[in-house]
Amino acid sequence: MKTIIVFFILFSVTSFASNESMIIEERRSLTYFSNPFLIGDWYFFKPANVENDYDVLHISLSSNNKFRIEMIEMASNTAEEWEGSFEISQDSIRFEGNEDESQIYHYQVSHNRLYLNGVEFFKVVPERIIGSWNSELVSGEDIMVSNVKSLNLKLRSDFIFSLEVISHTGKSNQHIGYYYFENNDLVLLYEEGEQESTFHITEDLLEIKNEQFGMYALLVRQ
Structure with a gap:
C-alpha cells in the first residue's frame, strides 16, 4: 500500500514554504481552477434533421479564462470565430467577447460532457x-x-x-x-x-x- x-x-x-511560493504553485496548478473539467475542446455536431447555418460548433476553454468559439460550415469549409474571456459560477457561464456584448448560459459538466442550456457538447482528446x-x-x-x-x-x-x-x-x-x-x-x-x-x-x-x-x-x- x-x-x-x-x-x-x-x-x-511543508511548513517552511513561503506564502509567495504557495501562491505561485496555486497559479500554476490546474487543480486550483474552479471547475477543471471545463478545460479543453468541446464539440457539437448538428443532427442531419436540424436546419442551421453551421455543421459543427467548437468551444475551446482554457484555465486562464479565455475562450474561442468556432462555427464551422463543412460544405464551404469556412468558419466564423468569436473569442474573449469567460467567468463561471456554480451553474452559469458568461462569455465576454473582445468587442461584443456578453452571453450567459446555464451549464452542467462532467469529465467528458458539457451541456449549455441543455445542448450537449462532447469533449475530444487528441489521438x-x-x-x-x-x-x-x-x-x-x-x-x-x-x-x-x-x-x-x-x-x-x-x-x-x-x-x-x-x-x-x-x-x-x-x-x-x-x-x-x-x-x-x-x-x-x-x-x-x-x-x-x-x-x-x-x-x-x-x-x-x-x-x-x-x-x-x-x-x-x-
Whole structure:
C-alpha cells in the first residue's frame, strides 16, 4: 500500500514554504481552477434533421479564462470565430467577447460532457494521447523508496484512465478515474485524491515528470 500512497498522494506544502511560493504553485496548478473539467475542446455536431447555418460548433476553454468559439460550415469549409474571456459560477457561464456584448448560459459538466442550456457538447482528446502506455524507466527518490518497478497507464478517449503500479515483489495495485490536461499539464483524478504532473509525447514515447517529488517515468505506447 505504501507504493501506491507515495506515488499518488499530493502532499501538502511543508511548513517552511513561503506564502509567495504557495501562491505561485496555486497559479500554476490546474487543480486550483474552479471547475477543471471545463478545460479543453468541446464539440457539437448538428443532427442531419436540424436546419442551421453551421455543421459543427467548437468551444475551446482554457484555465486562464479565455475562450474561442468556432462555427464551422463543412460544405464551404469556412468558419466564423468569436473569442474573449469567460467567468463561471456554480451553474452559469458568461462569455465576454473582445468587442461584443456578453452571453450567459446555464451549464452542467462532467469529465467528458458539457451541456449549455441543455445542448450537449462532447469533449475530444487528441489521438496522440490515447492509448496504453507501459513504463521502460521509472526513477526518483520516492519511487525507489516505495519499491515501484513499473507502471502501466491507459488513457482512454472518454477521459477515463487506469493505472497499474507493480512493485519489485510482484504486487500490483490499480487505480481508475478521470483525467484532464492542458498543454503539458496532466491531472489524474481518482477516489483517493489526485496527481498532477507534466508530460511530453514524442511519437510513441510518453514522459511524465513530477518535480515536486522528483518522479520521472518514461513509457512506451503498446
